[in-house]
Amino acid sequence: MRAVTWQGRGDVEVNDVPDPRTEQPNDLVVRVSSTAICGSDLHLYGPLTPFMTPGDILGHEFMGTVVEVGSEVKNVRPGDRIVVPETRPDDRWLFLSDILPTAWQGVAYTGLEPGETIAVIGLVPVGQLATRCAWQQGAGRVIGVNLEAERLAMAAQHGVEVIDVSRVDDVPGAIKDLTAGRRADRVIDAVGMEAHGSTAAKIATDVVTTLPRAAAAVLSQAIGVDRLAALETAFASVRRGGTVSMSGVYGGAADPVNFMKLFDRQVSIRMGQANVRRWSDQLLELLSQDEDVFDVAVDGQYAHTPPVEGDPDERDDPRERLDDDFDVASAREQNHEQRQSNPNEAPGDGDPSVVDGS
Numbered sequence: 001m002r003a004v005t006w007q008g009r010g011d012v013e014v015n016d017v018p019d020p021r022t023e024q025p026n027d028l029v030v031r032v033s034s035t036a037i038c039g040s041d042l043h044l045y046g047p048l049t050p051f052m053t054p055g056d057i058l059g060h061e062f063m064g065t066v067v068e069v070g071s072e073v074k075n076v077r078p079g080d081r082i083v084v085p086e087t088r089p090d091d092r093w094l095f096l097s098d099i100l101p102t103a104w105q106g107v108a109y110t111g112l113e114p115g116e117t118i119a120v121i122g123l124v125p126v127g128q129l130a131t132r133c134a135w136q137q138g139a140g141r142v143i144g145v146n147l148e149a150e151r152l153a154m155a156a157q158h159g160v161e162v163i164d165v166s167r168v169d170d171v172p173g174a175i176k177d178l179t180a181g182r183r184a185d186r187v188i189d190a191v192g193m194e195a196h197g198s199t200a201a202k203i204a205t206d207v208v209t210t211l212p213r214a215a216a217a218v219l220s221q222a223i224g225v226d227r228l229a230a231l232e233t234a235f236a237s238v239r240r241g242g243t244v245s246m247s248g249v250y251g252g253a254a255d256p257v258n259f260m261k262l263f264d265r266q267v268s269i270r271m272g273q274a275n276v277r278r279w280s281d282q283l284l285e286l287l288s289q290d291e292d293v294f295d296v297a298v299d300g301q302y303a304h305t306p307p308v309e310g311d312p313d314e315r316d317d318p319r320e321r322l323d324d325d326f327d328v329a330s331a332r333e334q335n336h337e338q339r340q341s342n343p344n345e346a347p348g349d350g351d352p353s354v355v356d357g358s
Contacts, residue, residue: 103129106247110186127190191230192248246271
């Protein structure tokens with residue numbers, strides 16, 4: 001089959017790789033019809049390179065058709081569609097594979113009460129969907145923070161009060177002004193470890209990832225730091241007794257966090273990878289309504305839909321592109337397959353056995 005493979009820092013290729021096969025009795029193989037780029041894929045492209053090996057296959061936010069199942073798989077069979085039922089098009093349902101449950105969990109983890117104000121730091125794909133999930137979960141006001149005009153405009157179209165970081169020196173102060181001095185009741189950090197505005201941490205990460213792989217991995221696990229500008233903004237933007245939910249990925253082993261301030265202000269923090277199966281049934285029901293409640297159909301949302309095939313040098317880095325938000329790679333009519341484990345797994349909340357990832 002053909003697959004997107006990691007070859008080195010900032011270097012990916014589409015290569016021929018061995019066809020997947022079931023290795024465990026609870027495995028299944030899926031022929032991929034569409035897939036999306038996850039933020040964690042981009043971290044593998046850069047700061048997490050010490051843990052990668054040339055030839056590693058990228059991608060996990062996919063949907064398609066089951067072609068093979070292990071002996072213990074009972075609830076799906078060859079020919080079944082994976083993430084959505086038969087006859088449903090990919091376009092409206094693809095984000096159910098990961099990004100929509102991630103956004104929904106990000107809001108749920110804040111403990112949002114009806115009518116409260118929630119701020120979302122980072123209007124990247126998860127952040128955009130988090131603002132829409134916040135409305136569905138009863139928010140009274142939603143504030144979105146970003147520095148790209150197109151992303152701010154997209155959020156504003158969905159009733160979000162936006163703050164342009166490129167024009168505001170003090171984001172927490174701007175949120176405080178918008179809320180009559182109270183700050184946001186709940187805040188989501190939808191950015192993670194590669195936030196803009198953390199120059200020293202970026203330099204340190206760049207230096208570590210140029211070292212030999214074994215040494216870089218040891219240093220990253222022992223003294224690795226993240227770029228914390230977004231998280232620090234989230235902490236400063238939440239009210240006393242409020243909650244910060246971290247949807248953005250962090251991996252630093254020595255991140256400097258001011259716990260004295262957090263303790264004094266009684267800020268609650270909740271974080272973790274998305275428990276996709278915890279939320280997917282509920283979200284499937286919402287997506288099945290006639291109304292597209294999250295506005296995720298391909299009517300301008302998929303601003304960038306490249307084919308899997310083609311010269312990688314002709315495709316730009318999604319982290320540097322300023323005008324597009326949702327990336328969907330179409331694998332239609334091509335034999336892209338992936339192996340998944342545990343398709344019989346029941347939904348769980350906080351259970352490591354059902355966290356997102358492949």
